[in-house]
Amino acid sequence: MQHGSDVVEELTADHREVDELFDRIEAVPARGPERRRLLDRLTIELVRHAVAEEQHLYPAVREHVPGGDALVDKEIADHLRIERLLKDLEGMDADDPELNHLFVKLRTEVRAHVQDEEGNLFAQLRTACGPELLDLLGQEARKAKETAPTRPHPGTPSSALASKILSPGLGLVDRVRDFVTGRGE
Numbered sequence: 001m002q003h004g005s006d007v008v009e010e011l012t013a014d015h016r017e018v019d020e021l022f023d024r025i026e027a028v029p030a031r032g033p034e035r036r037r038l039l040d041r042l043t044i045e046l047v048r049h050a051v052a053e054e055q056h057l058y059p060a061v062r063e064h065v066p067g068g069d070a071l072v073d074k075e076i077a078d079h080l081r082i083e084r085l086l087k088d089l090e091g092m093d094a095d096d097p098e099l100n101h102l103f104v105k106l107r108t109e110v111r112a113h114v115q116d117e118e119g120n121l122f123a124q125l126r127t128a129c130g131p132e133l134l135d136l137l138g139q140e141a142r143k144a145k146e147t148a149p150t151r152p153h154p155g156t157p158s159s160a161l162a163s164k165i166l167s168p169g170l171g172l173v174d175r176v177r178d179f180v181t182g183r184g185e
Helices: 007-027 033-064 068-090 097-128 131-147 160-181
Strands: none
Touching: 007 033, 007 097, 007 131, 033 068, 033 097, 033 131, 033 160, 068 097
16 A cells, blocks of 8 residues: 655555455354464554554644644543454454454554544644644654564553563564464565
């Protein structure tokens, strides 16, 4: 999928990729290796996306958008709920009857979060920031996703500084685990 140059275009493209993954997961049999593979891919995309937002988008919203602290606090709370659901899904076998229930909860949480970001937060950020800053944030978000973890870590701090310090190390460990287990191929 084509990603944009500025942060809003980049993150919106991520949202479309996640929507597509949800649709693909719903289209495969409820039990089986393809569903597990797609769930792993979805997890990787959601975690990388959240890291980029927490490191670069949310600090910009706090700094430039009036009332940005409250907006960001709500978005971070959304991320934590989503990350906990991802963690619960991570250890489940594809034939676990609880998996579908958690998948539906995850899809509902993610879609509500995306709708709020795209309908509210992104518009306010575009109004508050010039194109140069939005482009720079887009570059930084893409870089953050390259080294971000690929697995949920709901116990780690979600501040931008903590994320910038911890994410590269967690990302390296996760990618090694992914390689060893064949996950995310």
